[in-house]
Amino acid sequence: MNIVIYKSIFTFSKNEKSNFLMPENPKHTLNPNNWVAAHSDYLFNYTITRVDNEELAKDIVQETFFSGLKAQHNFRGQASERTWLISILKRKIIDHYRKINSTKGKAEVRVNFYQDGDRKGSWLEERVPKMWDNEAEKNIENEELKGALESCIANLPEKYRMVFVMKNVQNYETEEICNELGITASNLWVIIHRARHQLRKCLEDNWFAK
Amino acid sequence: MSKKFFINCDEATAICNKNQYKEASLWEKVKLGIHLFICKTCGQYSKQNTTLTKACNQHLHKCETEHKFSKKEKEVLQQKVVKKME
Numbered sequence: 001m002n003i004v005i006y007k008s009i010f011t012f013s014k015n016e017k018s019n020f021l022m023p024e025n026p027k028h029t030l031n032p033n034n035w036v037a038a039h040s041d042y043l044f045n046y047t048i049t050r051v052d053n054e055e056l057a058k059d060i061v062q063e064t065f066f067s068g069l070k071a072q073h074n075f076r077g078q079a080s081e082r083t084w085l086i087s088i089l090k091r092k093i094i095d096h097y098r099k100i101n102s103t104k105g106k107a108e109v110r111v112n113f114y115q116d117g118d119r120k121g122s123w124l125e126e127r128v129p130k131m132w133d134n135e136a137e138k139n140i141e142n143e144e145l146k147g148a149l150e151s152c153i154a155n156l157p158e159k160y161r162m163v164f165v166m167k168n169v170q171n172y173e174t175e176e177i178c179n180e181l182g183i184t185a186s187n188l189w190v191i192i193h194r195a196r197h198q199l200r201k202c203l204e205d206n207w208f209a210k
Numbered sequence: 211m212s213k214k215f216f217i218n219c220d221e222a223t224a225i226c227n228k229n230q231y232k233e234a235s236l237w238e239k240v241k242l243g244i245h246l247f248i249c250k251t252c253g254q255y256s257k258q259n260t261t262l263t264k265a266c267n268q269h270l271h272k273c274e275t276e277h278k279f280s281k282k283e284k285e286v287l288q289q290k291v292v293k294k295m296e
Binding site for chain 2: 032167193
């Protein structure tokens with residue numbers, strides 16, 4: 001835990017740095033009794049734009065408060081209470097992403113291309129894109145398409161959905177997503193690649209196929 | 211030499227996906243262009259992928275409503291925090 005907090009201290013924004021140089025004069029204090037009232041909604045909103053799941057977001061906020069309590073003695077008062085809690089929260093989100101990335105998900109990868117042999121990288125016959133209905137393709141404003149799209153996104157494995165939603169719905173920059181989830185840019189593009197393949201297929205089956 | 215210019219469908223669709231966000235490099239776009247010239251299947255994929263992007267832009271938007279813990283949830287959370295403080 002000490003290491004986690006230590007690391008997170010260095011992720012504070014630039015304007016916090018001047019305070020960081022004057023540790024003998026702490027400006028801020030912690031008041032855990034007031035955390036829920038003062039910060040829970042803010043932390044909740046911060047989390048939901050990253051994990052796209054209300055229950056999970058609530059759990060992460062709770063975990064953040066608990067970790068904060070344990071780590072109180074590490075607080076030096078250079079950053080505001082909220083900034084300090086956010087730094088803990090950020091680690092929680094990365095930890096969550098690591099967890100889903102390593103356990104689930106591997107078995108859920110659907111293969112679209114030959115994995116080896118002479119035809120490595122060519123389309124598998126059954127995964128070749130089918131012809132789409134021209135009319136349906138022209139009518140992307142259709143409100144029912146919105147429903148189909150949303151349910152296809154909901155069906156993505158969590159590790160793909162989180163990244164896809166951060167990129168396409170929340171419009172985070174690639175670099176920001178990489179920092180927030182602790183992944184590299186090439187990881188991110190592999191995830192986006194697979195997510196979009198699955199989405200294309202899902203919409204083909206449920207909406208666009210003739 | 212040929213490997214430099216010619217990529218397989220897996221690589222081509224990966225670049226195609228990156229390009230939907232305008233983040234493919236010039237060299238990647240050249241390789242994709244060459245591949246699309248010779249591969250009908252990926253041409254179709256690429257077209258459908260553009261449709262997918264349009265559908266996303268049309269229908270997916272940030273939810274601007276604020277998320278809040280309910281009063282009850284806050285009470286429960288507060289109790290848990292206080293308990294942990296002891």
